[in-house]
Amino acid sequence: MKSCNLNKRLRSCLIGTACAVLLPVIAQADELSRAAMLSYTCAGCHGTNGISPGSIPSIYCKTADTIEKALKEYRDGTRFSTVMGRHVKGYTDDEIQLIAGFFGTYCNEKIGIKK
Amino acid sequence: MSKYTRRDFVKAAGVATASAIGILGWPIGVQAKTGNRSKVVVIGGGYGGATCAKYIRKLAPGVDVTLVEQNKEFITCPFSNTVIGGIKRIEEITHKYDKLKQRHGVDVIHDLATEIDATKKTVKLKSGKTLGYDKLIVSPGIEFVWNKIAAYDEKASEIFPHAWKAGPQTLLLRRQLEGMKDGGTVIITAPADPYRCPPGPYERACLIANYFKQHKPKSKIIILDAKDKFSKQPLFINGWETLYPKMIDWVSKSAGGTVVRVDTKAKLVENDTGFTYEADVINVIPPHQAGAIAQKAGLADKSGWCPVNQRTFESTLHKDVHVIGDSALAGEMPKSAYAAGSQGKVCAAAVVAELGGLNMPEPSYVNTCYSFVGPEYGISVAAVYRITDKGIAAVKDAGGGSPKDVDDTFRNMEAVYAQGWYDSTVADMFE
Numbered sequence: 001m002k003s004c005n006l007n008k009r010l011r012s013c014l015i016g017t018a019c020a021v022l023l024p025v026i027a028q029a030d031e032l033s034r035a036a037m038l039s040y041t042c043a044g045c046h047g048t049n050g051i052s053p054g055s056i057p058s059i060y061c062k063t064a065d066t067i068e069k070a071l072k073e074y075r076d077g078t079r080f081s082t083v084m085g086r087h088v089k090g091y092t093d094d095e096i097q098l099i100a101g102f103f104g105t106y107c108n109e110k111i112g113i114k115k
Numbered sequence: 116m117s118k119y120t121r122r123d124f125v126k127a128a129g130v131a132t133a134s135a136i137g138i139l140g141w142p143i144g145v146q147a148k149t150g151n152r153s154k155v156v157v158i159g160g161g162y163g164g165a166t167c168a169k170y171i172r173k174l175a176p177g178v179d180v181t182l183v184e185q186n187k188e189f190i191t192c193p194f195s196n197t198v199i200g201g202i203k204r205i206e207e208i209t210h211k212y213d214k215l216k217q218r219h220g221v222d223v224i225h226d227l228a229t230e231i232d233a234t235k236k237t238v239k240l241k242s243g244k245t246l247g248y249d250k251l252i253v254s255p256g257i258e259f260v261w262n263k264i265a266a267y268d269e270k271a272s273e274i275f276p277h278a279w280k281a282g283p284q285t286l287l288l289r290r291q292l293e294g295m296k297d298g299g300t301v302i303i304t305a306p307a308d309p310y311r312c313p314p315g316p317y318e319r320a321c322l323i324a325n326y327f328k329q330h331k332p333k334s335k336i337i338i339l340d341a342k343d344k345f346s347k348q349p350l351f352i353n354g355w356e357t358l359y360p361k362m363i364d365w366v367s368k369s370a371g372g373t374v375v376r377v378d379t380k381a382k383l384v385e386n387d388t389g390f391t392y393e394a395d396v397i398n399v400i401p402p403h404q405a406g407a408i409a410q411k412a413g414l415a416d417k418s419g420w421c422p423v424n425q426r427t428f429e430s431t432l433h434k435d436v437h438v439i440g441d442s443a444l445a446g447e448m449p450k451s452a453y454a455a456g457s458q459g460k461v462c463a464a465a466v467v468a469e470l471g472g473l474n475m476p477e478p479s480y481v482n483t484c485y486s487f488v489g490p491e492y493g494i495s496v497a498a499v500y501r502i503t504d505k506g507i508a509a510v511k512d513a514g515g516g517s518p519k520d521v522d523d524t525f526r527n528m529e530a531v532y533a534q535g536w537y538d539s540t541v542a543d544m545f546e
């Protein structure tokens with residue numbers, strides 16, 4: 001599971017150029033990537049880093065696979081949603097993978113620990 | 116002033132380690148004018164500015180970020196209609212800047228920015244202080260175009276409130292509604308596009324109607340509109356018919372809804388054919404333009420709004436000045452809190468990338484707007500945007516409004532998620 005995550009993160013970072021190399025070294029580097037750009041947009045509903053303070057479910061500390069599966073089910077209409085189905089239709093399969101990979105790395109961000 | 120290299124920047128900014136730089140061998144060249152650390156100044160601590168300040172620090176903790184905000188507390192426009200409707204107290208939509216300072220190390224200065232010198236790269240404050248910057252971000256929201264509707268100026272707004280900037284105006288409109296007799300009439304004038312929060316006037320009508328239904332059931336609301344269609348129209352109209360039958364009248368532009376003059380003494384408004392409407396409470400939402408400081412600094416064009424490179428939000432009129440939020444011309448994105456925050460994050464990445472000599476990743480933008488038709492009846496509209504040759508454009512066949520034919524449970528869930536959106540977005544800017 002872990003290596004699978006890392007793989008996805010690496011792939012996501014390649015698009016953001018330099019960060020792919022820097023990725024294992026320091027946290028902030030992979031923030032300047034296409035994956036981060038896509039994922040930051042979710043925070044308006046799910047909270048910064050996917051940590052939601054209110055009624056919308058948190059999405060941090062889920063594996064990349066869980067998130068990818070959920071997003072695709074919303075898009076295909078096999079999972080009930082009020083808004084996610086409409087929203088996820090705006091992303092390609094590749095983008096969904098980048099997003100899932102990005103959130104898959106966040107866990108317990110409150111105390112500054114990444115998975 | 117010392118020479119400043121990309122290597123220094125990246126090191127100081129915490130973007131990456133020196134050894135990693137070694138591997139990549141980035142060229143030398145970025146110079147910072149204000150010493151060893153890059154300095155970013157943000158004007159306006161609202162949805163655009165506060166979010167941008169926080170995300171710059173998140174991306175590059177070594178960059179100094181100073182946020183200039185005139186008010187000590189931020190009262191959100193989102194949910195201010197719930198205060199007008201008597202559902203929430205204003206304290207519940209009032210937020211502090213402490214955590215932006217403590218948790219994110221943003222230097223928050225409560226002062227008014229009065230001048231921008233884009234050549235010297237300085238910002239003057241009302242207190243007399245001058246701040247230098249490497250990059251300036253301007254997110255001042257909107258300014259009203261007074262007297263575009265004849266006789267509607269700042270003074271008139273003390274009698275016919277706009278309540279389109281949250282605060283005393285919100286409370287004034289609330290007090291007027293509380294003081295109105297049962298069987299009275301309220302007029303809301305809705306402006307032509309573009310304006311902040313396209314569904315806002317219609318949500319306001321709903322929440323006033325909700326208050327009337329419980330306390331003043333013989334009262335009426337007339338919306339005089341300078342448009343022939345509006346955001347989430349079928350959903351709103353369906354909601355009005357369900358929850359507030361015969362209480363809300365919408366007068367379109369074609370039907371004479373364009374207000375051109377007000378008379379605060381006679382308590383009336385006049386439309387473009389000379390017809391007058393009288394009412395007990397009159398809420399005028401006047402046309403707007405980019406925030407005053409953006410106008411003064413020459414960041415706006417003839418339209419009254421600020422043209423930007425929609426990938427980086429850098430002004431096309433002044434280098435190293437970025438404009439985000441309501442003030443910016445952001446392609447197909449509406450003027451909303453969600454959009455302002457989304458732009459703030461893209462702008463943060465652009466600024467950090469440029470300061471560090473790194474590549475700016477392909478941006479992605481989102482907007483969603485929740486509205487209350489009733490306290491337990493929510494609707495929403497969503498969109499995902501990409502950058503195209505023609506600027507920011509919505510992805511086709513995605514997003515859109517809430518479905519039309521759904522049950523009460525669905526509407527109730529959206530009302531609950533509207534509060535969730537509010538909490539998350541406020542946390543995303545301040546916490």
Ligand SMILES: Cc1cc2nc3c(=O)[nH]c(=O)nc-3n(C[C@H](O)[C@H](O)[C@H](O)COP(=O)(O)OP(=O)(O)OC[C@H]3O[C@@H](n4cnc5c(N)ncnc54)[C@H](O)[C@@H]3O)c2cc1C
Nearest residue numbers: 159161162163185192193228255256312440441451452453
């Ligand atoms: C009634 C109403 C309801 C709304 N509901 C929603 C909603 O449900 N969802 C949604 O997404 N959007 C909503 N909006 C829209 C939303 O409020 C705006 O789009 C959003 O606030 C824009 O963010 P901004 O950063 O551009 O400006 P603002 O959030 O207005 O922030 C601008 C800040 O800059 C400060 N400022 C300005 N000039 C200076 C200066 N010279 N020096 C120092 N400080 C300065 C101001 O004090 C202010 O704090 C609503 C708007 C209204 C009016």
